[in-house]
Amino acid sequence: MSIADLTVPLPNAPGVAMPAIGFGTWQVNREAVAVAAAAGYPAFDSATMYHTERDVAAGLADEGLAPADRFLTTKIWRTDMSDGGVRRAFHASSKNFGVDVVDLLLIHWPQNAKTNLETWLAMQELLDAGQVRAIGVSNFDAADLDALAKGSDVVPAVNQIELHPRRQRAQLVEENRQRGISTTAYSPLGQGGPVLRDPALGAIASDHGVTSAQVALRWLVQKGIVAIPRSSNPERIRENIDLDGFALDDDEMARIDDLPRQLRN
Numbered sequence: 001m002s003i004a005d006l007t008v009p010l011p012n013a014p015g016v017a018m019p020a021i022g023f024g025t026w027q028v029n030r031e032a033v034a035v036a037a038a039a040g041y042p043a044f045d046s047a048t049m050y051h052t053e054r055d056v057a058a059g060l061a062d063e064g065l066a067p068a069d070r071f072l073t074t075k076i077w078r079t080d081m082s083d084g085g086v087r088r089a090f091h092a093s094s095k096n097f098g099v100d101v102v103d104l105l106l107i108h109w110p111q112n113a114k115t116n117l118e119t120w121l122a123m124q125e126l127l128d129a130g131q132v133r134a135i136g137v138s139n140f141d142a143a144d145l146d147a148l149a150k151g152s153d154v155v156p157a158v159n160q161i162e163l164h165p166r167r168q169r170a171q172l173v174e175e176n177r178q179r180g181i182s183t184t185a186y187s188p189l190g191q192g193g194p195v196l197r198d199p200a201l202g203a204i205a206s207d208h209g210v211t212s213a214q215v216a217l218r219w220l221v222q223k224g225i226v227a228i229p230r231s232s233n234p235e236r237i238r239e240n241i242d243l244d245g246f247a248l249d250d251d252e253m254a255r256i257d258d259l260p261r262q263l264r265n
């Protein structure tokens with residue numbers, strides 16, 4: 001099966017199929033979205049704070065696609081983290097996307113436990129009303145997840161966190177898994193920084209005749225972690241979803257797992 005067709009299970013949102021790879025839309029424009037849509041990205045990751053929801057809708061339309069043809073994620077920014085704020089922000093986001101139902105709505109960054117819970121309960125109302133298919137969080141650690149669980153029985157479907165071969169977050173990924181939470185890796189390419197110059201990734205890439213970026217993304221997908229790379233360069237947009245022609249064996253996966261983990265980007 002092509003990686004563009006691969007989905008991950010969301011145990012806490014039964015029946016919702018989340019694509020294993022998506023296109024990150026922080027600081028990208030409509031043209032980049034159109035290239036990504038044409039390249040076959042099945043999902044697009046946006047946020048109120050990125051101001052790219054309209055570019056997502058426009059870029060999809062440029063390729064003859066409706067917003068509902070792709071899995072769309074957006075996020076509640078910290079200034080909207082209240083009961084009324086969530087409703088207003090969701091209304092604006094769904095209008096920007098041009099949809100009635102958003103696939104996945106996340107809390108963008110945790111605040112204090114009370115604010116997180118008030119926000120979460122408002123998001124549950126959207127879920128119950130069928131206006132979002134799944135709800136989740138981003139940048140939550142285990143303590144944030146525990147605090148949320150004290151006030152709500154609804155466990156996040158997704159926790160979107162910074163994660164790449166040099167910042168692996170293995171303990172948090174495991175904490176997520178134990179709660180049935182699917183992990184999404186943001187900045188999966190370390191924002192195009194030193195990660196992509198790592199010699200170990202480079203060696204594996206050259207053995208397969210691919211790039212270090214492709215190895216980093218393939219490693220994530222093979223671990224069952226959703227990856228949402230961003231690029232504004234058409235060639236790299238296509239490269240980042242061109243992951244079907246090779247696979248990492250157990251030894252290569254282990255070599256990446258064993259890389260020093262503290263490099264942020």
Ligand SMILES: NC(=O)c1ccc[n+]([C@@H]2O[C@H](COP(=O)([O-])OP(=O)(O)OC[C@H]3O[C@@H](n4cnc5c(N)ncnc54)[C@H](OP(=O)(O)O)[C@@H]3O)[C@@H](O)[C@H]2O)c1
Nearest residue numbers: 024025026138186187188189190191192213229230231232
């Ligand atoms: N939830 C959160 O708090 C949060 C935070 C950050 C990001 N995110 C999400 O995650 C997405 C991705 O993360 P990110 O944007 O921080 O960084 P990223 O995807 O790790 O890296 C993007 C950078 O890498 C470069 N790049 C892309 N493909 C490449 C390739 N094949 N070879 C070499 N360089 C390449 C891009 O430059 P070019 O454009 O020139 O190709 C860009 O500078 C965001 O767009 C956003 O949707 C979420």
